Amino acid sequence: MLSKGLAAALAVIALAGAGYTGYSVYTGGKTDASLAREAAKTIPLTVTSANGAHDFTVEVAKTAAEQERGLMYRTDIPKDGGMIFAPYPPEGGPPREATFWMKNTPSALDIIFIRADGTIARIADNAVPYSEARIPSGEPIAAVLEINGGRAAELGIAEGDKVAWAGHGRN
Incomplete structure (x- = not known):
């Protein structure tokens, strides 16, 4: 025995x-990624550009923990999916400059920095998977949208375009 x-x-x-x-x-x-996906709330989001409206269904990262995790470890981001980090910063307050990176993120992403008025301040296109290089917003922002790398260029989304989602410029 x-x-x-x-x-x-x-x-x-x-x-x-x-x-x-x-x-x-x-x-x-x-896995962590499948659990995050199951727990995530999704909302409709529209980017209005010179060539029309582009609809997405995105996950919402509101809390500091959700925003820290973002789309890490994810390889199955839907073509018209992504994640909105709103509000940014998660603790609230006025817009401020943001810096993102791609650590532990296997999928190339377009990182779209959004001003408080909903316009796009900057697009960091095709951010390199797993890179720890800092990606700055360049100015104070109120939200960040991450979508599949190259998707913004494919759709003609550009700086100055308008982004609207539930609770911000859209009901």
Whole structure:
């Protein structure tokens, strides 16, 4: 008969040998990315550019933790999907300059910095996956939209275009 301590140690070794990640015990085998996607609220968002309106369905990152995680680890961003970081900063207050990076983000993204009036201040197109290079807004902003890399150029979205979503310029 094994002692309780030895039995526990053998169980840990067996789990480690089976490729145990910790997810299966608590999350039914789901990853951080799938859990974030399930928990995320989605809303409609429209970018109005010179060539018309472009509709997206985006996840909302409101809290500091949601904004810190963003689209990290995600490879399955829908063609007309993405994430809106609103309000930015998450603790509220007046618009301020922002700096983003692509650490732990495997998908190229267009990072769209949005002023308080809903106009696009800057587009950092095709941000490089996994890069830790800082991507600055260049001016105080109130929200940030992340969409698939290259999508803004494909749709003709440009600086100065108007972005509207539930709670900001759209009902």
